[in-house]
Amino acid sequence: MAAVLEVLVWWIALTGIWLVLISTVDPLEVLVGAVAALAAALLARAGRRAVAAQ
Amino acid sequence: MTDVLIVVALLLVAGAATAAVLNRDPVRQALVLSFLGLALALLFTFLQAPDVALSQLAVGSAVTPLMILLTVRKVRRRSGNDHGADEPAGRER
């Protein structure tokens, strides 16, 4: 549950940042942004766990 | 005004490149090289070539220094047993 929440918070924040970066908003743009943000959110959690593991 | 920016950036590039050649210590050269990379990125941007500036930034700001510093560490560790290295061995992490 905590894992889902952590990734979800990152995902929403990063999708927001993606929307700030782009110049024109269209559905494809949002879709690509959401996928990229999901990848980054998963890496954020994986990175935090890898550092915390020692 | 653009010409002034270009001239200043060119002077910075020339100065940084000369300093990189005149320095003998590889670590210091890496730092000067980082500066040279950023100066080149500025010059490219002023010349309306942001794509090239981005390439220079991407490669020059983190990847190249990391590769140089890793190589210096490895080489110093190898030669450390024969003639004292600048850096004590066994601190790699």
Add this chain to the structure above:
Amino acid sequence: MSFRFRLWVFLVGAAGFAVLFAVACFGLPAFGSGHHPYGVRAVRASLNHHTANVIASVNFDLRAFDTLGEETILFAAVLGAVVLLRQTQDERRKTPEPAVVHPRVRRFALLTLPLALLVGLYVIAHGQISPGGGFQGGVVTATALHLLYVASDYRALERVRPLTVYEIGEAAGEAAYVVTGFAAVLAGSAFLANVLPFGTLATLSSGGTVPLLNAAIGLEVASGVVVLLARFLDQAVEIEEPGEDEESGDPREIEKPRESQGPGKPRESEEPRGCGRPKESEGPEASGASRDDDNRDDKRE
């Protein structure tokens, strides 16, 4: 060859170069002039294919074949580094010591990590619209991963970096570029021709094959740089040569080299050992001595 003689050779060469260079400079169009015959044509071709970033159009449409060559050069360079920097049989792997990182630095690096990855993906995805593209974005993406090395140490990086995936990713990126090229042939056009619908100018789907090729390059460069840096990190942090670092009494050492050897073939006979690093293929004890000899040679020169 004496110093004086070498100086003369240099001066003659430099003088010849200076003359040719000066002549060539006089043949150039004036700096900052308004006459750009190639530029005008490139911009026209780019806008015809609805690609807002003319550089991307030149790289991935007009001269897509050149870019294939460049991509292959990077691929070969990474491959060469992987072969040269592999772990040889007399080298041992040790567990790197954990680093002490200031909590402030650690927090900053962990927060920047996803952001840097997002910026990298943004630069790749918008190659046909704004400055950037597969190469630039790929390098930023690979750098993002190494923020984990800054945040903690090499072991943390290794935990989230399955190297095989990146090796496959590099090959897949290279292959995707070629496959896109052949898809154009199958569609009845030339190799790497832009056959897809061009879309609306300045949107993600514009430019036909340009965004696809951009993504292929992005995958190849990001994976390639990760693999390349992994080899450098291995060498500098983990791999230890015989007699290199005496204080390592670490029981967690891995004795065998990680790379799989050819089936049934002894390693020594199939590869020239001395080409990458000066070392003889004797036992671990003997090679330490021979390394000293090599160093003495270096000093003599």
Add this chain to the structure above:
Amino acid sequence: MSTSDGWLAAALVPLLALGPVLWRIAHGPAKDRLVGQNLVSLLAGLALLLAAQGFGRPSYTDVALVVSVLGPTGTLIYARFLDVLPDSRLVKWTALIGVPATVLPLCVATGPGRAMAKLLLVGALLIAGSVVTSARGGDGGTTA
């Protein structure tokens, strides 16, 4: 002198400040070199932001964005290998004064919208990166 020339003239300020920094990097002691490296990426980011406005090309902000992300990364890599992460009030205050002094006028010129949010993001990243790599740490701030 038109408005765009004004922005470009403003970009000249961080650009000229790079000269002395180069001198410190090439000749200074180890600590100064790292401070210099830190300062260079900050000043370059500011110059790039101003140049983007001066040329009237909003997409050039992407270059400043990449600097703001990769600049501190480079500094931290050097800090790891040189084993020093010096406190520097110079970098800290250059960031805390220079970035708002650059970004806020740019925001006013851009007007509200996503372009402004992007400028603020780049500014925040520049400040965060510079402050983290230069602020006083609890134990002298050397352990990188």
